[in-house]
Amino acid sequence: MFIFCLNARADGQNLLANPGFEDINICTEFNAPCSRAGWFMVLKGFRGKLPVKSGERALPFTFENYYAPFKRAFPYSKILCPLLPGKDYKLQVWLYTGKKAFSHLDVLFTLSDPSRLNVRFGKFEYTLRFSLGDIVERRKDGWILLSKNYIPKEKYRYIVIGNLSNDAEAPRNRKEKNLNGGELDFWIDDISLTATDSTWSPCLEYKQTLSQLYDEKRRHTSFASLDEERNKTPTPLWSEKNSLRPVDPVKQDTLIIPGVVFGVNDSKIDAAGKAVLAEFAERIRLLNVKSIRISGHTDDTGTDTLNKVLSLKRAESVAAYLISKLPQLTEHVVTNGYGNKLPAALNDTPENRAKNRRVEIVVSYVELRGLRRNE
Structure with missing residues (x-):
């Protein structure tokens, strides 16, 4: 089950994403x-x-x-x-x-x-x-x-x-x-x-x-679509004659940082959170990274404005720590704070609210052919 921010005029649950176009x-x-x-x-x-x-x-x-x-x-x-x-x-x-x-x-x-x-x-x-x-x-x-x-x-x-x-x-x-x-x-x-x-x-x-x-982040790719055709790509411009190499597929690695690594209404990462992030940094260090999207999320406690500010600060705090470990990836990092707009569970119990207090890291990368991940 999933709850999404609704227009106050809606009679029920809104079936359209990002209805106010704020994200x-x-x-x-x-x-x-x-x-x-x-x-x-x-x-x-x-x-x-x-x-x-x-x-x-x-x-x-x-x-x-x-x-x-x-x-x-x-x-x-x-x-x-x-x-x-x-x-x-x-x-x-x-x-x-x-x-x-x-x-x-x-x-x-x-x-x-x-x-x-x-x-x-x-x-x-x-x-x-x-x-x-x-x-x-x-x-x-x-x-x-x-x-x-x-x-x-x-x-x-x-x-x-x-x-x-x-x-x-x-x-x-x-x-x-x-x-x-x-x-x-x-x-x-x-x-x-x-x-x-x-x-x-x-x-x-x-x-x-x-x-x-x-x-779905692609906006300048003509073959990208949201239905069963969305993962089909054009034939690569490759032949033995021109020796052009086919485009390497983009892969993703994801890490979810639970809200417990932060203090209440705070964006400072504790020692346990830093240890997890340090291990993740080592995991992606040798990848050909294209982008690192870091998004902060909260439960529905508090106002929408405060939740959005807090979620963004936590995302930026995580980004700052990753960049301190991988400064070469600074230009690839993008942060967002969604507040309580994208919960992972219903905000109906303390356990579910805890699931919603999180920071998600999505790393998009190309694994170069001929190289092993740990090289």
Whole structure:
């Protein structure tokens, strides 16, 4: 069983990861922040400054381009539990359209990873559409809350958001058309997809799917997908003629540091924790390390803000100790503090809360061919 932070408006457990888009993905291709964790983009990305409805981040996308009407972007994610045919669900999303009057927002539910769909405009059939009648709240800063119920006919696994209309928007005036290269950019925030049935309970793969979404770091690799095709890679550019060596597969080594190595509300590592980290440092010393992702986690005791700060401080404390042992890997280390957003167990007993107080270290590396691990 797994608990995830929910939008306060949700009737039940949110089936969408990172609904407030506060957590950032560190892409493996560049080892740098490049998108919202758990969410992906089909087609064009976004550039420019963005507003937020709450917190520090929202998710921007290109609704349309006045010069190239079908140059659009479609945020998508994997639903944490498959939608059950015949069951009633509620989808809510905060939307900001800037100076553009709201007309519609489309949603497409799919069975497979949307990035592999080969569908041309004119053939799209959106699953549901938000229109003016679906606005349930308006804020003075321009954000609107859209809400709609939906009963699926199939066991959908993915959600896509954007403008699936076959018609092109027209600018009201020349100035609007010239703004930002003709792009019409929208932003979404605090999205929730919940089952309205009070007897509904999370599926067994809820936690596994959530972990998969956060662990998928690739954003610049065209063949990467979240379904059964996700682990297939293109044929390596290799031949006897050019003697190019196939790309070595990236492997991972993981270590979980329990919260007991820290004092209460403290980030200082005790002697036992340092001993474990020293042994781990020796284990990875000779590896061809690509990245070391260190994430701190807490239980649900205390406020979200304090938990996030504490979890980050603990992650940074672990990172500092590892770097002291392996200074050559300094540039490969990335730290995050997730607070109580990604618990390993329910926060219902002292034992389970102890499981949630932890620091996770994930080392991605390439084991060079011809060399043994202990050389």
